[in-house]
Amino acid sequence: MEDKVYYVWFDAPIEYIAATKEWADEDPDNRDWKSWWYEADDVRYVQVMAKDNVPFHTVTFPGTLIGSREPWTMVDYIKGFNWLNYYGGKFSTSQKRGIFMSDAVELLPSDYWRYYLLANAPETSDASFTWDGFAGTVNKDLADILGNFVNRTLKFCSSKFGDQLPAGGEAGAAEKELAKALTERLAAYSTHMADMQIRKAMQELRAIWALGNEYLTEVAPWTAFKTDPEAAAQSLRIAINLIRVFAVLSAPVIPNAAQKMAACLGLALSADDWIEGDMMTELQILQPGHGFEIPEVLFRKISDDEVAAWEARFGGEA
Numbered sequence: 001m002e003d004k005v006y007y008v009w010f011d012a013p014i015e016y017i018a019a020t021k022e023w024a025d026e027d028p029d030n031r032d033w034k035s036w037w038y039e040a041d042d043v044r045y046v047q048v049m050a051k052d053n054v055p056f057h058t059v060t061f062p063g064t065l066i067g068s069r070e071p072w073t074m075v076d077y078i079k080g081f082n083w084l085n086y087y088g089g090k091f092s093t094s095q096k097r098g099i100f101m102s103d104a105v106e107l108l109p110s111d112y113w114r115y116y117l118l119a120n121a122p123e124t125s126d127a128s129f130t131w132d133g134f135a136g137t138v139n140k141d142l143a144d145i146l147g148n149f150v151n152r153t154l155k156f157c158s159s160k161f162g163d164q165l166p167a168g169g170e171a172g173a174a175e176k177e178l179a180k181a182l183t184e185r186l187a188a189y190s191t192h193m194a195d196m197q198i199r200k201a202m203q204e205l206r207a208i209w210a211l212g213n214e215y216l217t218e219v220a221p222w223t224a225f226k227t228d229p230e231a232a233a234q235s236l237r238i239a240i241n242l243i244r245v246f247a248v249l250s251a252p253v254i255p256n257a258a259q260k261m262a263a264c265l266g267l268a269l270s271a272d273d274w275i276e277g278d279m280m281t282e283l284q285i286l287q288p289g290h291g292f293e294i295p296e297v298l299f300r301k302i303s304d305d306e307v308a309a310w311e312a313r314f315g316g317e318a
Contacts, residue, residue, distance in 0.1 A: 013061040017072075039071045046196070048079045079196050082122035086129050087316060097315035099129070107310070111254040112138055112299065118253060119202040131310050135302040141206050142254075142299035146246065149212045150261060153239045154294045160225055161233060167288035169234025171280065178215050178238070179279040182208065182245070186275060189249065208249060212242045240265070240292060241283045248273050257298050264295040 017037050024033035036043055047057055057078055065072040085091070091098030104113050116137050120127050157166065185208045192201035216239060225232035247261035251269050262269045265286065275282055 009056040009060055010064065013057065014064070037073050040073045043073055044077075045073050045075050046077045046079065047075050049081070051080045051082055054078065054080045077196065082124070083126040084117075084120075084122050084129060085126055088128050095315075099310070099314045103314070108138075108302075109256060111257045112142065115142060115202070115254050118198050119206070121198040121202075123197070123199055131307045131314075131316075135304075135307050138299065139301045141209070142257075143297075143301045145206065145213060146209045146250075146257075147298035149209065149216070149239075150243055150246075150264075150295065150298055153212075153216070153236065153243065154264065154292055156222060157236045157240065157292075158294055160229075161236070163291055163293065165237050165240055165286055165288050165290045165292070166233035168230030169232075169237075171234065171238070171284070174215065174219050174235075175238055175280065175283065178211060179283060181211055182283075183279045185211065186249070186279070193252070202253070205249065205253060209246060212239065212246065215239065215242070237286070237288065238283050241286050244286060245275055245282060248275050260295050260298060264293045266291055266293075 017033070020036050021033040024031035034040075049057060057075065062074060065074065083090075086098040089097065091100070093100070099107075101113075116134055119137060119141070120129075120133070160166075185204050189201055189204035189208065192198075192204060216235075219231075219235040221232040221235045221239075224235065243261055244265055244267065247258045247265075247267070247269060250261070251258035251273070259269055
């Protein structure tokens with residue numbers, strides 16, 4: 001701490017408490033700021049920050065709270081991130097290098113950015129943003145793996161059986177293997193989320209999405225429909241139930257797309273929704289006759305021309 005200057009960092013973190021009090025003062029009958037900050041044994045307090053702010057939140061601010069000799073809530077977990085660079089160099093407003101949120105959300109919806117930044121979070125080392133890398137992540141993970149699964153499943157079901165889950169067939173070995181794989185992936189995803197291992201959690205979420213495409217490839221309802229329509233109907237019911245599972249598990253990461261997935265099944269997501277039961281049961285929650293709609297494309301692909309244009313506009317090589 002010898003090279004640190006202790007000035008704004010004395011009063012700035014105190015605003016965390018002050019902001020909570022301001023929030024509580026807006027509705028004093030239902031909100032109590034002290035229940036969060038003062039003798040709050042039922043609060044888990046997590047801080048998320050860049051690595052250069054860690055000393056102030058692990059030494060100086062706790063020192064201020066301890067020095068007051070009052071029972072303030074102390075931080076339980078600090079998540080420090082390394083730098084996200086731009087083509088190996090620093091983002092710079094003065095040099096007009098880098099994409100900032102005000103421009104980013106005008107180019108593409110927030111879910112594109114949320115997933116990319118979480119999947120490439122600079123946890124153990126600095127990371128570098130490039131437009132090619134961003135486009136590759138969006139096109140492969142969001143458009144091809146997740147979005148394509150949702151749209152092709154619902155379109156095919158609609159074309160062969162109408163806009164309701166079809167009846168017929170029974171779950172077999174392929175469905176049991178799918179349920180087993182989902183159970184294992186979900187356990188890992190939940191563990192990484194709880195441990196705030198962001199990149200590992202996103203790898204598991206992507207793998208969960210991929211299980212849907214792997215299942216469709218194995219059961220091939222478009223082929224089965226020609227000789228065994230009931231088998232095709234059964235696999236499509238499972239696939240459409242997978243859309244529900246994907247919506248729930250994706251909500252913390254891509255909330256807008258998750259709501260769209262749920263809405264096309266006539267469902268609404270709440271903050272308390274999660275997948276916790278037996279996975280084979282979860283894959284049969286939506287029964288024959290349950291209606292659905294075909295949504296617009298969840299994630300559009302980013303073209304090479306757009307990548308070139310955005311490099312020119314926001315800067316390229318450092």
